[in-house]
Amino acid sequence: MARGIGAPKGTYDVLPEQQPLRRWIESRAADVFQRYGYGRLDTPVFEDSGLFVRGVGESTDIVRKEMYTFEDLGGRSLTLRPEGTASAARAYVEHGMHTLPQPVKLWYHWPMFRYESPQSGRYRQHYQFGIEAFGSESAYLDAEVIGVLQAFYQEIGLEGLELRLNSMGCRECRPVYTEKLRSFLQRSDATFCSECRIRTEMNPLRVFDCKVPTCKTSLAQAPRLTDFLCEDCAEHYEKVAEGLRMQGIIFFEDHTLVRGMDYYTRTTFEFQSDVLGAQSGIGGGGRYDYLVESIGGKPTSGVGFGTGVERIVLALEAIRDDLPQVTGPCAYVVAMDDRCRHAAFQLAHELRTAGIAIDLDHVERSVKGQMKQAGRSGADYALILGPDELAANSVTLKKLRSGEENVVNRNQVAENLVCGGEGRA
Secondary structure (H helix, E strand, O other), X not given: OOOOOOOOOOOOOOOHHHHHHHHHHHHHHHHHHHHOOOEEOOOOOEEEHHHHHHHOOOOOHHHHHHOOEEEOOOOOEEEEOOOOHHHHHHHHHHOOHHHOOOOEEEEEEEEEEOOOOOEOOEOOEEEEEEEEEEOOOOHHHHHXXXXXXXXXXXXXXOOOEEEEEEEOOOOOOHHHHHHHHHHHHHHOHHHOOHHHHHHHHHOHHHHHHOOOHHHHHHHOOOOOHHHHOOHHHHHHHHHHHHHHHHOOXXXXXXXXXXXOOOOOEEEEEEEEEHHHOOOOEEEEEXXXXXXXXXXXXXXXXXXXXXXXXXXXXXXXXXXXXXXOOOOOOOEEEEEOOHHHHHHHHHHHHHHHHOOOOEEEOOOOOOXXXXXXXXXXXXXXXXXXXXXXXXXXXXXXXXXXXXXXEEEEEHHHOHHHOOOOOOOOO
């Protein structure tokens, strides 16, 4: 037998029974983001490739190894969106949002595409929530952004998280540190992998992205970026920490936290969950004061985060057993014989029009088969239509959990249905 075509490697289908949890997470995210004044943004799923090369950085693994880039029929190089911040920045510039009251605060829920090795909670097509705030250098805005993400995690009952915090410095102080780090890496060349040696020459900060255990061990002796911050960056970092403490947010300083994009400046942060194993990061972000300028806009500060939906789902399923599930219809219409199927279809239509979730048989099951299917569907009621009911213009309502039956007038069915579950009458 010929093998069927499956989903591409590193992608997955979200089945109907998995949808309630996804929709619930999205609704909670929207509530939290709106509470903090963020408005939803949607952008095309692909962009000009130059946006990511210039914005994310040529030395990053994303641009060097992971982008899905193609040439369209017009000869333009396009790339499926690998991350959200550059696209949001492009929209900010293109639509003249700098003329609006600042900061402009945006949120999104988008699919992202990266060609990387699939593993638990990490896919080549994955989904992210993110927020971006453009137009303010305030350290308290950084603290607010971190607070938004913590508030979202708390809203969905995601506990046991650890917040890591660092500063990447700015154009004034980072070059000094970069050269100190490069000198350290070159002196310790033999203890690092071949990929880290390439990163040492292209952008030494990218060495902190390495997951090779021996490289991570060697980096423990590396100079700390926070020891080289200029006065302004050091003051900014302290104010971010103060803003976090004001919100009651506990954090740990991590000088190796550089995130995966070149556009970060000053604040970087990441929430980690121990239930996710070695790949513990569940969401994070930071400040990017030069990104808008790098893609052709006026110099504009920015700060934001991204958090992967798949990682959130994994973490929630590991710690909670009360997550949203698929609910059945309010009622299942059962036709006693073929003559009653017309009336059953009409009744289902009327009740659905009234806003009630209804299902019925479409494969000509026997009455016994229809009753079994009514139970399997999770319906609260079976609405039985037989010759006696048609003659009396009535319907028999049977509560499937208790077996209790009640005959009601055909025109009073809706008002006699008392159903539980989200989305029912």
